[in-house]
Amino acid sequence: MTWRQKNPTLETAAVYRARVRGCLLGGAVGDALGYPIEFLSLDRIRTVHGERGVTGFVPGAYGAMGLISDDTQMTLFTVEALIEAHARERIRGIGGAWAQMLREAYERWLETQSKPGPExxxxxxxxISEPWLYARRAPGNACLSGVAQKYHPDPMLKLDGKPGQVNPDSKGCGTVMRSAPFGLINTPGGAFEMAARGAQITHGHPTGYYAAGALAAIVAYVVEGDSLEGAVVRTLRLLARHPGHEETTAALEGALDLAAQGRPTAGNVENLGAGWVAEQALAIGVYCALAEPDVEAALLLSVNHSGDSDSTGSICGNLVGAVHGDVGLPHEWVEQVEGRARIAAIADDLAAERLHQ
Incomplete structure (x- = not known):
């Protein structure tokens, strides 16, 4: 895998750091916007919050505002594993252990789901020492049961479009909502491969792991300087090389087609599905980020629908954050999101690791 960004200029490094921060903070903001309404229909959301639906953070568990869910939790543990794997390769010259480190990071996340706090x-x-991460926020069953099996994929095996060993019929969005970080520290092709294999730790359905790979590749293309639309088109070409890509490809093509049709609407979002499965969550996040040029409006569009609002919000946030950087995110929401300082710090650690010469 090609991890390092070679000899960046000061300007290039600054833009890269902003994109990494934006991707992770944007994902957390979208997650926090959607988490309190995750299981509500659009009609119910509008009844409770007004005709426009939610227009900012609303109270979640225990009346708290800006809480993140398992989506951001698992994303952060993904980042921690990537930092550790990159540092191991850089310092010791030992590569190839990222899959084991990723599995171990998810095992640490699983620990936070069953204990009241750090030992x-x-x-x-x-x-694992952060008390605020010890919170069970409706994690997916496949994520829980998959991590418990302690499986890590062989990075040398080719992606063949066949069901994986763990939860072979599962293609829940728990694969894709945690996979943006792979695109922040690798080439598009490398990010696709790593994210798809990492998804197999918990979900074996090909669409589940290909959707994860697709999000990572889109983020990587954006980090390289491509437009979001261009990144999606190039990712479709990458997907086409892999057997069993058809569901993921169809979902992304549907998002592109809808985004080209004009004014974005909640109806268009719901035409793409509810987001409970990976390809639908990916399509909704991509559609909202493409169809609505205003970052705040895109994030709100991505959560105001009948379905998995926190996951679709998280994915949309990853994308708009990668495109616009942290300075392009709504400042008030960033300030209020749970764990903001820690998320920004680990984003900086990830960026520094890739930029390290």
Whole structure:
């Protein structure tokens, strides 16, 4: 895998850092916007919050505002694994262990879902020591059961479009909502491969792992400087090389077609599905980011629908954040999102690791 960004100029490095921050903070903002309304129909959302639906953070669990869900939790543990794997390769010259490190990071996440807080007598450092991450926010069953199986894929095996060993029939959006970080630290092709294999830790359905790979590749193309539409088109070409890509390809093509039809609407979002499965969540996130040029409006569009609002909001946030950088995100929402300082810090750590010479 090609991890390092070679000899960047100061300007290029600054833009890259902003995109990494934007991707991770944007994902957290979209997640927090959608989490309180995740299981509500669009009619119910409008009844409770007004005809426009939610227009900002609304109270979630225990009346708190700006809470993130398992989507951002797992994304952060993905980042932690990538930082560790890159540092190991850079310092020790030992590569190829990223899949094991990713599995171990997800096992640490699983620990946060079953304990009230960090073990005080055994400080371990890293995200596992962060008390605010010890919160169970409706994690997917496949994520929970998959991580518990302690499987890590062989990075040398070719993606063949066949069901994986773990939860072979599952293609829930738990694969794609955590996979943007792969696109922040690798080439598009490398990001696709890593994200797809990483998804197989919990979900074995080809569409589940290809959708994860597709999001990572789109983010990587954007980081390289492509437009979002161009990134999606190039990702479709990448997908076409892999057997079993058809569902993921059809979903992305549907998002592109709808985005080209004019004024974005909640009806168009719901034409793409509810987002509970991977390809639908990806399509909704892509559609909203493409169809609505205003970042705030795109994020609101991505959560105001009948379905998995936090996952679609998270994916849309990853995309608009990667495109516009952290300075392009709504400042008030960024300030209010749970864990903002820690998310920004780990984003900077990830950027620094890739830029390290």
């Amino acid at each position: 005080q007598d055994a400080p371990r450092g890293g995200l």
